[in-house]
Amino acid sequence: MRFVLSLLAALVFSASAFAVQPDEVLKDTALEKRAREISSGLRCLVCQNQSIDDSDAQLAKDLRVLVRERLVAGDTDKQVESFLVQRYGEFVLLKPTFGAHTLLLWLTPALVLLLGGIGVYAAMRHRPRPAAALDAEERKALENLLKRNQDA
Amino acid sequence: MIVEAGHFALALALGLSLIQFIVPLWGARANDPVLMSVGPVTGLAVFVCIAFSFLALTVAYVTSDFSVVNVVENSHSAKPLIYKISGVWGNHEGSMLLWVLILALFGSVVALAKDSIPMRLQANTLAVQAAITIAFLLFILLTSNPFTRLIPAAAEGQDLNPLLQDPGLAIHPPLLYIGYVGFSISFAFACAALIDGRIDAVWARIVRPWTLGAWAFLTLGIAMGSYWAYYELGWGGWWFWDPVENASLMPWLAGTALLHSTVVMEKRDALKVWTILLAILTFSLSLLGTFLVRSGVLTSVHSFAVDPERGTFILGILILFIGGSLALFAWRAPMLKQGGLFAPVSREGALVVNNLFLATACATVLIGTLYPLALEVVTGEKISVGEPFFNLTFIPLILPLLLLLPFGQTLAWKRGNFLGTAQRLYAVFGISLLATIAMFAFEYGGPVAAPLGIGLGVYLILGSLNEIVTRSWAKGTPLSVAWRKAANLPRSTWGTVIAHAGVGLTVIGIAATAWGVEGLATVKLGERIKAGDYEARLERVVPRTEANYREDAAVFTIYRQGHELGTLESMKRLYVTRGMPTTEAGIMTVGLGQVYVSLGEVQNDGSVGVRIYYKPLVLLIWIGSVVMALGGGISLTDRRLRIGAPVRAKIPAAAAVPAE
Numbered sequence: 020m021r022f023v024l025s026l027l028a029a030l031v032f033s034a035s036a037f038a039v040q041p042d043e044v045l046k047d048t049a050l051e052k053r054a055r056e057i058s059s060g061l062r063c064l065v066c067q068n069q070s071i072d073d074s075d076a077q078l079a080k081d082l083r084v085l086v087r088e089r090l091v092a093g094d095t096d097k098q099v100e101s102f103l104v105q106r107y108g109e110f111v112l113l114k115p116t117f118g119a120h121t122l123l124l125w126l127t128p129a130l131v132l133l134l135g136g137i138g139v140y141a142a143m144r145h146r147p148r149p150a151a152a153l154d155a156e157e158r159k160a161l162e163n164l165l166k167r168n169q170d171a
Numbered sequence: 172m173i174v175e176a177g178h179f180a181l182a183l184a185l186g187l188s189l190i191q192f193i194v195p196l197w198g199a200r201a202n203d204p205v206l207m208s209v210g211p212v213t214g215l216a217v218f219v220c221i222a223f224s225f226l227a228l229t230v231a232y233v234t235s236d237f238s239v240v241n242v243v244e245n246s247h248s249a250k251p252l253i254y255k256i257s258g259v260w261g262n263h264e265g266s267m268l269l270w271v272l273i274l275a276l277f278g279s280v281v282a283l284a285k286d287s288i289p290m291r292l293q294a295n296t297l298a299v300q301a302a303i304t305i306a307f308l309l310f311i312l313l314t315s316n317p318f319t320r321l322i323p324a325a326a327e328g329q330d331l332n333p334l335l336q337d338p339g340l341a342i343h344p345p346l347l348y349i350g351y352v353g354f355s356i357s358f359a360f361a362c363a364a365l366i367d368g369r370i371d372a373v374w375a376r377i378v379r380p381w382t383l384g385a386w387a388f389l390t391l392g393i394a395m396g397s398y399w400a401y402y403e404l405g406w407g408g409w410w411f412w413d414p415v416e417n418a419s420l421m422p423w424l425a426g427t428a429l430l431h432s433t434v435v436m437e438k439r440d441a442l443k444v445w446t447i448l449l450a451i452l453t454f455s456l457s458l459l460g461t462f463l464v465r466s467g468v469l470t471s472v473h474s475f476a477v478d479p480e481r482g483t484f485i486l487g488i489l490i491l492f493i494g495g496s497l498a499l500f501a502w503r504a505p506m507l508k509q510g511g512l513f514a515p516v517s518r519e520g521a522l523v524v525n526n527l528f529l530a531t532a533c534a535t536v537l538i539g540t541l542y543p544l545a546l547e548v549v550t551g552e553k554i555s556v557g558e559p560f561f562n563l564t565f566i567p568l569i570l571p572l573l574l575l576l577p578f579g580q581t582l583a584w585k586r587g588n589f590l591g592t593a594q595r596l597y598a599v600f601g602i603s604l605l606a607t608i609a610m611f612a613f614e615y616g617g618p619v620a621a622p623l624g625i626g627l628g629v630y631l632i633l634g635s636l637n638e639i640v641t642r643s644w645a646k647g648t649p650l651s652v653a654w655r656k657a658a659n660l661p662r663s664t665w666g667t668v669i670a671h672a673g674v675g676l677t678v679i680g681i682a683a684t685a686w687g688v689e690g691l692a693t694v695k696l697g698e699r700i701k702a703g704d705y706e707a708r709l710e711r712v713v714p715r716t717e718a719n720y721r722e723d724a725a726v727f728t729i730y731r732q733g734h735e736l737g738t739l740e741s742m743k744r745l746y747v748t749r750g751m752p753t754t755e756a757g758i759m760t761v762g763l764g765q766v767y768v769s770l771g772e773v774q775n776d777g778s779v780g781v782r783i784y785y786k787p788l789v790l791l792i793w794i795g796s797v798v799m800a801l802g803g804g805i806s807l808t809d810r811r812l813r814i815g816a817p818v819r820a821k822i823p824a825a826a827a828v829p830a831e
Contacts, residue, residue, distance in 0.1 A: 039691060039782075040691075040771060040772070040780055041691055041692050041693040041771075041780050042693070044691060060559055062555045062557060068411055068412055068413045068414070068555070068557050068558075069411065070557070070558075073406050073408060108553060109552070109553070109554050109555075110553040110554060110555055111555070112554075112555060113555050113556075113557030113558060113559050113560070114557065114559030114560055114563075115554045115555065115556055115560060120546065120550065120552055120554075121542075121546075121554065123538070123542070124538055124539070124542045124556065124560075125564075127534060127535065127538040128531060128532075128534070128535040128538075128564045128565075128568060131530070131531045131534040131535070132527070132528075132531045132568070135527045135530060135531060136527065139523055139527060143515060
């Protein structure tokens with residue numbers, strides 16, 4: 020797998036174009052805007068966490084063209100996405116879907132914050148409170164100390 | 172010959188590190204000053220050996236010694252001198268050597284600071300430091316030897332990865348490594364304290380400058396890496412949530428939390444156990460970052476070589492140190508005595524909240540980075556975790572932290588008054604709100620995020636400056652007096668204020684990216700391409716041949732609303748040896764914004780695909796980071812921090828010794 024990835028990475032660099040090409044842009048600006056939005060959420064499969072909108076790779080270009088073709092054919096945004104997921108697996112989505120397999124992923128931030136908050140609360144509660152006032156003995160000791168200070 | 176000497180010096184350093192590990196540890200247990208004093212001496216010797224070894228490799232690079240495998244694989248005789256030198260760490264073996272060099276450098280500084288650190292603490296710290304050095308020296312010698320010879324020698328080298336042939340390579344890795352490795356000192360001090368079973372405000376005062384220094388360098392390193400990616404990758408993105416970037420962000424977040432909890436520990440003798448744990452976790456995350464980048468688990472421009480044996484070795488180091496230190500923590504931490512008390516609403520309380528959010532943000536980045544790897548191992552499913560995930564999770568965690576920041580900075584120690592604090596911030600609230608409204612009016616109909624973000628940035632800057640004002644000026648104070656008072660405030664106060672203002676600047680820079688505009692077209696000579704108010708006219712395309720690459724440089728004249736601003740060059744390069752093309756974006760700085768022109772394919776008819784961006788205020792992202800690091804640096808110069816000054820906390824006799 021790693022070998023394949025590095026091979027693909029080499030391909031990425033050798034097939035240099037750059038992000039969206041002028042000839043890919045759709046005439047219909049509303050459609051083009053949707054295409055850009057969809058593209059920025061799709062992973063360039065051979066790159067490191069780059070969307071196909073940002074990537075130079077040939078594959079990203081093919082996917083960009085594909086997205087635009089589907090849009091021109093009248094697909095909704097959702098349909099385009101599910102088409103790509105069917106073809107390339109969930110790996111193509113930069114935003115993982117919420118499901119049983121990603122439950123831990125999506126819930127971790129909230130859980131850590133919650134548990135951390137509970138931990139802090141518990142730690143604060145279990146600390147001995149600072150004594151509200153001095154008892155007679157302490158007051159006497161304090162006076163002695165202060166007196167000694169004045170004498171010095 | 173010098174290559175063999177370098178190799179030998181590395182082996183010698185390993186032997187010396189073993190002594191540095193065993194003898195001082197024994198000395199500290201037996202309370203024998205002679206044995207303990209072996210630590211500093213060997214610490215210095217290890218540094219000298221590794222420095223020599225590093226020098227030897229540098230010589231091999233500079234003289235293009237193609238009988239060394241490492242030089243053949245990563246250098247070329249026609250490469251400019253600066254890349255011959257920085258190329259030393261532009262590869263796996265060399266970068267690991269730089270790693271241990273910096274580790275040993277820090278060890279030697281601890282060794283030299285013998286008057287300021289209690290002897291037992293120093294001995295234990297140097298021993299822990301040596302343990303880390305041993306592990307990484309073994310790693311280099313056994314799996315990643317940079318001095319391996321090639322027989323027969325090659326006639327020419329294979330050149331350095333063109334993406335790395337950039338001044339950024341000379342700056343980014345050293346800064347980042349000083350940050351990463353600097354946290355090893357906090358870690359070593361934490362382990363030393365646990366071994367000794369004693370920890371107090373003196374410990375915090377000794378450790379704080381190290382943490383602060385490491386943090387400042389890591390900040391600079393990350394900012395530098397971000398700017399490098401921005402101008403090199405050719406589409407103007409500055410943060411990608413790439414696992415490798417995350418690997419540096421995690422120690423930064425944990426280190427930022429550590430910085431703040433050490434303040435509480437130093438001033439109030441509280442949060443001891445947590446601070447120790449954070450010190451351990453921060454360096455563990457640095458190690459994890461090294462593992463992720465160096466093992467080949469991830470492929471990116473940073474992982475120069477893929478070798479499972481190395482991955483397993485670093486994983487072993489990771490488990491040994493993280494597991495070992497956490498076990499030590501679990502065993503010893505319950506023996507640490509709790510210190511100062513504080514009310515929930517207080518500076519300490521605010522710093523606890525700061526730590527809670529930073530730690531959660533760090534955990535979020537951690538799970539986002541590791542989850543896809545873990546899921547693939549466990550179920551074989553492949554998913555991607557990219558920017559949308561982090562935007563949805565990380566940003567909501569950071570926002571409340573930023574909103575609370577000026578409050579926390581204004582609250583009193585021990586017991587604060589929330590309403591009173593809010594009152595002191597009235598003016599800040601007012602001005603920030605006005606700024607936000609003004610921004611909305613100015614852009615009418617533009618993106619909502621930009622004005623809100625800029626308002627937040629203004630609030631952060633004013634909120635932190637407010638501390639200076641309230642501490643030096645009250646109604647009726649003549650300005651000259653206020654000025655003198657402000658100048659006499661402790662450097663650490665100024666450092667805090669400046670670093671927090673830096674956060675505000677970065678926030679403004681990030682918010683303003685929403686106003687960025689771009690244009691995309693195929694242009695012929697003399698034609699223009701537009702992005703917002705800015706236009707670029709393609710003047711000419713000049714082919715050039717340099718020592719190790721060929722390039723087509725396109726010269727553009729830049730106009731703003733029809734007025735000429737000057738010209739810039741955008742290049743497409745081909746590095747001959749590796750046959751690898753790169754794009755070099757043409758960038759023109761206009762105020763704090765930048766015009767960014769990137770070249771695409773040259774068509775058969777001579778026209779060129781061009782992408783132009785205008786990014787308003789984009790420089791603030793990095794300027795803010797530099798200001799943050801500067802704040803850290805100013806705080807470091809605070810004499811009160813380092814010299815035994817009057818403190819409220821109970822301090823044992825050792826505190827009388829100046830802490831540096």
